[in-house]
Structures are given as structure tokens and as C-alpha cells.
Amino acid sequence: MAILEIQNLTKSFGKTEVLKGVSFSMEEGEVVSIIGSSGSGKTTLLRCANFLERADSGQIYLDGELFFDGADNKKISATELRQKQLNFGLVFQDFNLFPQYNVIDNVMLAPMLLAKEREDYKQNKKEIEQEIRKNAEDILERVGLSEKLHSYPCELSGGQKQRVSIARALALKPRVLFFDEPTSALDPELTGEILKVIRKLAEEHVTMVIVTHEIAFAQGVSDKIVFMADGVVVEEGPPEELIENPKEERTRHFLQKMNEK
């Protein structure tokens, strides 16, 4: 069964229709890359899936269960929204780290706040905190930042910041981790370290959806590539097929343009 299924998602901002009915699905442990030119709706799709925007219509299913229904006009309560949100993680293009906290605190903040809501928090305060710290340290080690636990974001390079932001998202153990152009805000020589981390996560079978402009990377890491243009999915398929043998003219055109760069 698909872990995530998106059906006919639409979203307009004023008169501009950004998503015109986007559908795709993915299995647990898969990596899906979404490619397409700027303005094709990739980022909006991610923001809708993460409830940063409310889609106008369409459905999102998680593990086959209706998770979001655009037709349902009832306002989702803040508590319910939070519960849903925690199934997903999102890595932003420009990191959005909390500048006043050091690396380990950036990663620990959200899990600590969640832990405080647990009924057994008061009795097992110390153990819980230790567990969260251990988990945060493990994750930071996975992204290669064991040396930087007590640095502040302003002391890190862009690549390191993005790795902290990946660790911060992973700390909440999301079912699906979304990346919104994770290397676009980075200098070209720093993109490699992020792509390496994502590749490693793919090997560990973290379920990921990656919006990216790095075609070669997408080809290497993904189980499936989705090509979007003008608010619709034009073509999707396994990377070798879609990149080497695109069926649609628009896909071909886009890949050609990317190649010329």
C-alpha cells in the first residue's frame, strides 16, 4: 500500500492557479524527486502537503487513510493539524534554523516540547531528556556534525546549516521527509555535502520527497521522478526512463534546457 498518495490537489493564489490537479503516490522507503522549472508548482505542492498552505481541493492519503480532504470545509483544529503535521518533516530551501539556539538545541527543541506533553514526563524527566539528547547526537553524527554540537547557526557554513536542518527534521522521526530545493541557497561547492547526506538517508530507506534542480542527483538517488509543469504532473516514472527516454515533449524540452546549463 502506498504510504503517501496525493490526489487531484489544486491551489490558487487569487486568480493564479498554481496547482491544477496534482496526483502522485509513493511507497514506504521510496525516494521521489520532483523536477520542473520555476513556477511549475513544486514548492506549493510541498507546502500544501505540509499544511503550510491549505489546498483548495483534492485529497491526501497516508497509509491508505484519508488524511486531508480539500472538499471538507470544516476548519481543522490546531491540535489535529499538529498531530498530522508530525507525520511529515520539511527541510526548507533557506534552512530556517533558530539563530539563538546552538546546533544540538535546534535539533532537541521540538522533541523536548513534545515530550513535555507526555503524561509520564514529570516522573521520568531526566531519562526522557537523556533519550532525546542521545537521539539528537546520533542524528547529528549521521549527518556528520558531531564536532559542531555547540556551535551557533551563524558560525556554520551553508552546507552545515542545511545538515542541521535535516537533522532537526529527522529528530521527530517523520513518516515522510520533504525537501524543498535543499541545495538552491548554497554555493555550488557546498551542494555536494547535502546530496551526500540525502544519498545516505536513501540507503537507510528514509521515505523522501525531494524538490530539486539537480537532475543528475535526482537520477541517481530516486526510485521515481515526477516532472511538473504549469501546475500539473506531466510525466512520472523511474529515473532511467524519464531522464533517458522522456515520453512527453515538454519533459524533453525541460531536460534539454537543464543540460545546456
Add this chain to the structure above:
Amino acid sequence: MEFQSIVSSLFEGFYVNCFIFAMTLLMALPLGLIISFGSMAKFKPIKWLTKTFVWIIRGTPLMLQLFVVMYAPGILFEIPINSRMTAVLIAFVINYAAYFSEIFRGGIESIPKGQYEACQVLGMTKMQAFFKVVLFQVIKRIVAPISNEVITLVKDTSLARVISVAEIIMCAERFTKKGLIWPLFSTGIYFLIFNGVLTLLFGYIEKKLDYYKG
């Protein structure tokens, strides 16, 4: 008259200034934060009501506000205000809260939207996002304008004398009437020293908050 008794009389007066200063700060800062939420409210009537309130308070002299708080309740509703100090504190707290609210609003609105969005996708409530992530960054950004207001407040406390609250300048004027001018001039020293200490304190706070950039 003896030098010592004049100085101690001035100290008594300055104690009143310090009291007005401390109480105003204590109450106007949190009230200012609440007013700033009002002026950023999505619900339009609250927003415009708050904005009008801030406009009136910032648009009229504090001296006039002191008179209004002191005498208007008695004249309009026949409930005279029971103590002059209460009137002073009400006028000062409202006036400074209005100014602080604008500083808070500017600070809060300067925090990038991405900070809130990061909190949201990490499952934080709006309260947690504000108090655990945003507020601290706001404080760092507003230390300088707040310190400006606070220093102005120290000097404004002497306005209390217009409704006969015996602050330092009013105390000094009693000696002027007896032909001694230096006590009045010397009050400047009290303000200077107090503000000097505050300047150092704010410099220290700024330095403490300088451990990160952004």
C-alpha cells in the same frame, strides 16, 4: 539652610522619580506587548481600535494626559481619583505602553516568516513558536529602541510635578522660592548618574545578546 538637609530632601524627591520609573517599566512592558498583539490582530475592528488608541496616546502630550487622568474621572463620573500617585502611574503606564507596543510590533514583524513555518512543521503550537523561538529574537532586535524609550522615561518622570507629586524638581523648586537656585540645577546630576547606569546596563545586555547573529 544646611547643605545636607537640602541634598537629603532632593534624594527623597528622586526616590519618587525612581518609583514612578520602576512601576511604569514593570507594567508598561507587558501591557505594550499585549497592545502590539492588538495592533497586529487579524480581526479588523480590534486592529483599528488599537491603532486609534495608540494614535491618541502618542499624539497628545503626556503632560495633558496627566491632567486628564487626574481630573477627568472626578468631573465626568464623579469618581475622583484617590491618590495623585495612582493618576501618575495610570498616565505613565498607558503612555509608555503605547510607545513600547510600536517597538514590539516592529520587532515582531521583522522576524522572517520562515521561523514560524519551521516551528509549525516541527509540530509546535503558536504559543510555543512565539515564546520559545520568536520572542527572544525580537528582544535582541529591540534592545536599542527600548533603551531609548527607557532613558526618556527617566526624565519624563519629572512631569509628575504638574499634578503636584513631589518629585525631585518640585522639591528643588521649593528652595528656589526661598532664593536658592543651585538645588534646582543640581537635580541634573541625579538624572545623569541614573541614566549613565542605565546606559551601561543596556550596553551589557546588548553585548550578552551578541553571542549570535541574525
